[in-house]
Each structure stands twice: as C-alpha cells, then as structure tokens.
Amino acid sequence: MLTIDSNCDTVASHRRSACNMPPLMASPACDVLARLARAHFRVATVLITLSDSQGQCLLAADGTLPDALPPDLFASSLQMGTGLDTIVVLDTLTDQRFCIDWQGVPVRLPRFLAACALGDASGNYLGALYLLDDVFLTLDELGRAFLRDLAVLAAQALVRAQEETALCNRIAELEAAQELATLAMTGSGTGIWDRNVVTGEIHYSSAWKAILGYEPHELSNQVEDAYLRLHPDDLEHVKATMQAHFESRTDSYSVEHRIRCKDGTYKWICSRGKVVSRDLDGRARRMVGTTTDITAAREIATQLQKSVGLITNLTDQVPGLVFQYEESLDGRGFFSYASDGIRDIYELMPEQVAHSSHPVEARIDPRDLAMYRQSLLESATKLTPWHLEYRVRLPRQGLQWRQGDARPRRLPDGSTLWHGFIMDLTERKRIEAELHELATIDHLTQLPNRRHFMNQSEAELVRVQRRESQDAAVLMFDLDHFKAINDRWGHALGDLALIHFAKLLCLEVRPADIVGRLGGEEFAVVLPSTDIEAAVAFGQRVQRRATETPLIDGDNRVAIAVSIGIDNMRVTDVGAYQALARADKALYLAKEWGRNRIEIYHE
Missing domain, CATH: 3.30.450.20 (PAS domain)
Known part of the structure; x- marks a missing residue:
C-alpha cells in the first residue's frame, strides 16, 4: 500500500494506519474496481484511498501514479450525509486547493480530477475514489451515477478488507492458541x-x-x-x-x-x-x-458484469462508431475497442479490426486515404484532437461521407491511444451540396447565376494579371425580340426559349470556359486564353446554332436570334465587372445597329 500524509508527502512505499486501524491487507476487489474505472472512463489514473484526520493512504491504483495524492476534499467532516458525495474539478492548476508543495518544490497534479466519497453502511466516511487525467473529461449524469456505483462497491470491498485485516491481526495474536484455526x-x-x-x-x-x-x-x-x-x-x-x-x-x-x-x-x-x-x-x-x-x-462480480454490459449496450445503441484506437511508433494500428456501430460505419465486425487497422483503411476512398493518414500522424505528433471529414467506399452502401473526432493520449511505451466517435455525414453533405447548388445555379437554365459567374470571372482576371493565362475574351449575349416572344406566346414559352438558348450555348463552350445567366434574357461567357478573333468565331457559331435550331413547342416554331458584344480582360482592370461592362456597351451597339449582330468594343 502506497501512502501520503496530510503534509503532502510524495507517495512512499510503506504501510500506515487508516482510521486508527492496523495496516490493511491488499484488496484484490479494489484493484479490480480501479482497473474497471480506468477502462470505463479512459483516464490516466484511478486511485482508491483511505482517510482519517492524519491524512490519506493509497489502497489501490491503476495507471500512472501522480507526484502526490490529491488533498482530501471530503476531510472537513468524517461523517457523510452533507450531500457532498461527488466532486469534479475541471482544472487543478486554477484551483487554490491544489496549490501544494513539498519542501519548497511545487507538486504537480493532473489537471482534471473527479472524486467520489466512500462510506460504510452506517454513513461513516472511509476514503475516496479518484479519477485523474491531464485531459478534460466530460462527466455526464450517467457517468456520475456509474462513478457512485463503483464507489459503493469500493466501500464494500474496503470494509471487507478492514474486517479481514482485523481478523488477520487477531490470528497473529492468538497464533500459539488452540482456537487460532477456528477464529x-x-x-x-x-x-x-x-x-x-x-x-x-x-x-x-x-x-x-x-x-x-x-x-x-x-x-x-x-x-x-x-x-x-x-x-x-x-x-x-x-x-x-x-x-x-x-x-x-x-x-x-x-x-x-x-x-x-x-x-x-x-x-x-x-x-x-x-x-x-x-x-x-x-x-x-x-x-x-x-x-x-x-x-x-x-455478487460483486455480477454487479460489475451488469455495469460493463450496460455501458456496452449503451455504446452499441449510439448511431455511430464509439472506438478506442491505438497506434505504435512504427505506424501499426488496431482498434482495441469498437462498438457495434462499426457495422454501419465501415460495414465491418469489431473482431476484424481488433489486431489491425488495414480493413478500415481499405474502406477509405483512395482520394482521401493520404489525408486520413496525415491527419492521424499530426494528431499523434502534436497530441491535438483528431477531426476529419472523409469519404468511404462500402460494399453495400457505396460512396458515403464520415466525420471522425477523437482525443489522443501518449502511452508509456510511446504509442498513441485515441478515444473517439465516428458519425455518418452523408446526409449533411447531400444537403450542403443542394444548398450550394441553390446559391450558385440559376434554377431555370441550370447555368451558373450572376453571383457565381462573377466569382469565377474574378478568378480568371487574377490569372490574366499574373500572366498565368493569355488574353481572356468576354462575350455578352442578349436574345433579340424576347419581349415579343413573351407577348405573342406567353411567358411559359419565353422560359422555354431561355432554356433552349442555354443548351445551345453549352454545346459550344469548352470545359474551362465560364458561362452564366446574368438575368432576364442576358447571358455571358468568359473564354480563357482566347483573343478577340477567336471570340468572334465563337459568337458566330452560337448565332449559327440559334438560327439552325429553332425552338419547337407543339405546333409553334420560334426562331431565336441573338446579339453579341465582345471585349477582353485587361491587366489594368480593377475587377471583372469592367470587362463585362465594356462587352455590354458593344452589345448595346449591336442591338442599336440592327440586332443579330456581333460588335467589338472600341474606345
């Protein structure tokens, strides 16, 4: 049993009394409870202590021992019943109760602390169960309840250890007596x-x-x-x-x-x-x-098994993957725990990843695999939280999106352990794509809208100014006599005319060209690496398609004509709107001088 006195001695390997009793025997049940608490809460250290007016002594521990035992936060009253049975300290560095030192040297305690008091059947305060870690742990009501349950079991084991200790000492006193064995x-x-x-x-x-x-x-x-x-x-x-x-x-x-x-x-x-x-x-x-x-x-074993079963059932019911992942210094990884959610997240079984992470990496989309590995490497190197959105390809579900979040911890052998959660992000990604489309696409013609077109044009102007691209031509299009079409056949057919022209325009553009509907019957195109002469040829092809491909709607045959204004982007332009304005002025002249024409802007 490791001890510390009320003056904050460092933990020493010698026995001492607790509550004025002889040294306690080792308590295997407390050792089991400490291991269970650490495995469940995934903290660095779990301590079970005895307490009296002289200080605390350590009965059981699992994990890395701190430089000193925490101060006894329950010692103000050796009788329980005050209502203060559980204490959670988020940061011991900012809590004055933890500003302790030994012989002038500050003693460092882990930053996060949760403690639950141990009491016997009569309500007498016996000691405490501590959770310690340098990483903040969210302890919800279920976690607090489970901590209290473990404290009750620890108290029962402690009382039993006290009883066994008293009995063993009695045996020692009566060693030479006939009644030794009987007692x-x-x-x-x-x-x-x-x-x-x-x-x-x-x-x-x-x-x-x-x-x-x-x-x-x-x-x-x-x-x-x-x-x-x-x-x-x-x-x-x-x-x-x-x-x-x-x-x-x-x-x-x-x-x-x-x-x-x-x-x-x-x-x-x-x-x-x-x-x-x-x-x-x-x-x-x-x-x-x-x-x-x-x-x-x-009975204790049955209660512990029920508690473990409860936690397992809870994690298995969560819609997602609750996991514990360990990776060694040479990059080999495995999932030391994976909830039943791995069946949906990766279409794998927990036992398939218990010894190697290769089955999971085989499910990750090749486009995201390098990013996935790099993100884990950075998290392990810097011990920063892991967060990543990535794609997976699954045999049954096909292409899906996943989001992973986890917190890393360095293990004594230098490997890294993450505790985290992976959720299905596919539906959210689908909604985001739809919202993006609504924000950037003209709903009638399915061409980029004015805002999206201008954003793309600005990017092209930057390339022109950096000499990354040759001259870029800008063309403005306006359907001739569009008002007459609406007046004669109605707005429904006018909408069909806009859709029809948009399709004709798309037949002429290249993959790198920028096309959009600016509003009404006005369309625009930016042709990267295209001079004025090539832009005129492009406009002529569009006009020819419009002439040769009238809009057919039932018995109605509607001829489409278009006027075009052209200019190019200039390195002196402040924004793409200037080239567009010049092309618009040329378009105005084309409309004024007879329509169905192509005009080039001149100063």
Whole structure:
C-alpha cells in the first residue's frame, strides 16, 4: 500500500494506519474496481484511498501514479450525509486547493480530477475514489451515477478488507492458541472438512457448518448427504473434478459451486482440497480441504458484469462508431475497442479490426486515404484532437461521407491511444451540396447565376494579371425580340426559349470556359486564353446554332436570334465587372445597329 500524509508527502512505499486501524491487507476487489474505472472512463489514473484526520493512504491504483495524492476534499467532516458525495474539478492548476508543495518544490497534479466519497453502511466516511487525467473529461449524469456505483462497491470491498485485516491481526495474536484455526476460519467465512474416502465419512469443522447456518452438533457425516446439498446443476461437475484428483490426474481439488443452506437458500462456495493419504496401489484414502463462502464476491462480480454490459449496450445503441484506437511508433494500428456501430460505419465486425487497422483503411476512398493518414500522424505528433471529414467506399452502401473526432493520449511505451466517435455525414453533405447548388445555379437554365459567374470571372482576371493565362475574351449575349416572344406566346414559352438558348450555348463552350445567366434574357461567357478573333468565331457559331435550331413547342416554331458584344480582360482592370461592362456597351451597339449582330468594343 502506497501512502501520503496530510503534509503532502510524495507517495512512499510503506504501510500506515487508516482510521486508527492496523495496516490493511491488499484488496484484490479494489484493484479490480480501479482497473474497471480506468477502462470505463479512459483516464490516466484511478486511485482508491483511505482517510482519517492524519491524512490519506493509497489502497489501490491503476495507471500512472501522480507526484502526490490529491488533498482530501471530503476531510472537513468524517461523517457523510452533507450531500457532498461527488466532486469534479475541471482544472487543478486554477484551483487554490491544489496549490501544494513539498519542501519548497511545487507538486504537480493532473489537471482534471473527479472524486467520489466512500462510506460504510452506517454513513461513516472511509476514503475516496479518484479519477485523474491531464485531459478534460466530460462527466455526464450517467457517468456520475456509474462513478457512485463503483464507489459503493469500493466501500464494500474496503470494509471487507478492514474486517479481514482485523481478523488477520487477531490470528497473529492468538497464533500459539488452540482456537487460532477456528477464529481464522470463522472470521473469514472458511471452514475445514476431512473426508475418509474408504468409509465415505466426512467431518466438518464448526466454522464449515456455520457457513450454511448449522449448529456444531447438526449435519450428518455421510458423503451421500453432502452430495444432496449440492445444486443439481453443479453436482456432476463437482463429482468429476473430485474423481480426477482421486485418480491423480490433477495435483489438487478446486471447484466453485453452489450449496444449499439450512434455510433452503443457496450460497456460492470455493472448495479446495488434497489427498493426503493413498494406499499402495495409489487409491485415495483420506482427503482434507477448506471451503470458503464466496457469495459476496460473486455478487460483486455480477454487479460489475451488469455495469460493463450496460455501458456496452449503451455504446452499441449510439448511431455511430464509439472506438478506442491505438497506434505504435512504427505506424501499426488496431482498434482495441469498437462498438457495434462499426457495422454501419465501415460495414465491418469489431473482431476484424481488433489486431489491425488495414480493413478500415481499405474502406477509405483512395482520394482521401493520404489525408486520413496525415491527419492521424499530426494528431499523434502534436497530441491535438483528431477531426476529419472523409469519404468511404462500402460494399453495400457505396460512396458515403464520415466525420471522425477523437482525443489522443501518449502511452508509456510511446504509442498513441485515441478515444473517439465516428458519425455518418452523408446526409449533411447531400444537403450542403443542394444548398450550394441553390446559391450558385440559376434554377431555370441550370447555368451558373450572376453571383457565381462573377466569382469565377474574378478568378480568371487574377490569372490574366499574373500572366498565368493569355488574353481572356468576354462575350455578352442578349436574345433579340424576347419581349415579343413573351407577348405573342406567353411567358411559359419565353422560359422555354431561355432554356433552349442555354443548351445551345453549352454545346459550344469548352470545359474551362465560364458561362452564366446574368438575368432576364442576358447571358455571358468568359473564354480563357482566347483573343478577340477567336471570340468572334465563337459568337458566330452560337448565332449559327440559334438560327439552325429553332425552338419547337407543339405546333409553334420560334426562331431565336441573338446579339453579341465582345471585349477582353485587361491587366489594368480593377475587377471583372469592367470587362463585362465594356462587352455590354458593344452589345448595346449591336442591338442599336440592327440586332443579330456581333460588335467589338472600341474606345
């Protein structure tokens, strides 16, 4: 047991009393609880301490020991019932209660601390269960409740350890006395039995009988009666185990099973024994052993299993993947825990990734795999939270989007451990794409709208000014006599005319060209790396298509004509709107001078 006194001594490896009691025996149950708490809350350290007016002593721990035990935040009252059973400190560096030092040297404690008080059945304060980490842990109400449950179990184990400690010291005092064995067995819930294999008689100590609630003068000595007390489901297993030892196939006899008490209830016991006498042929003659009541330990194990099952069920019900991922210094990784959500997130089973992360990487879209690996590398190197949106290709679902978030922690061997969550981002990405389309696309013609067209044109002007592109031509288009079309055939057919011209325009543009509807019957095109002469040829092709491809709507045949104004972008332009304005002035002249014409801007 590691200790520290109320003056903040560093943790030392010597025993000392707690609550004015002799040194406690080791408590395996507390060790198990510490490991369970650390595994569940995924913190760096879990401590279970005893407390009295002189300070604290460490009963059990799992993880990295701090330089000192935390100050006893519950010590103001050794009687519980004040309502202060759980304390959470988000940052010990800013909390005056944790400004401690030893012989002038500041003692550093982990920044995050959560503590739950331990109390016995009478409400007496015994000690505390601590969670410590340098990373902030969100402790919701479910987490607090689970911490309190662990504290209750720890307190029960602590009381049992105190009782066992007191008993062991009593045994030491009575070591030379005849009643030594009786007291030891009675106090620890253990009895002695002595079986005559030849006659079938078995004798029990008073402590053995007391385990089942019998008085010393009760119970027969026949082994057949002993078998009748065994639980029916355990009978054959007990017989087979004992027979194996009789036949020297095992070095000793040891079995856990249920046995019926005097009141008809069943207890769990651990029975151990050894043949101490055999005949010349090796047949067993006499066997002695002990029986220990393990009902309480079984109940604790059952409660712990239920708690673990509850947490597992909760994580498996979360729509997403709750995971624990570990990666060594050489880059080899595996998922030490993966919830059932991995079936939907990656279409894999938890056991498929328990030893290697390759099955997951095989699901990541090749376009995002390098980014995925680099993001994990940066998170491991800098110990910064991991956040990434990436695509996966799944056998059943096809292309999907995923978002991963996790917090890393450096392990003693230099590897990195992440605890995190991966969610399905596909629907959100689809909505974002739709919103982007609504913001950038003209809903009637499906061409880029004025705003998106201008943004693309500005980018092209920057390339022209940087000499990254040759001259870029700007063309303005206006459908001739469009008002007359609306007046004669109605606005519905006018909309069809706009859609029809937009399709004709798209047949002429190249992939790098910029095209858009500016409003009404006005369209514009930017032709990168195109001089005026080539721009005129482009405009002529558009006019020819419009002439040769009239709009057909039922019996209506609507001829489409278009006027065009042209200029090019200049390195002196402040913005793309200037080239567009010059092309618009040329378009105005084309309309004025007869329509269905192409005019080039002149100063």
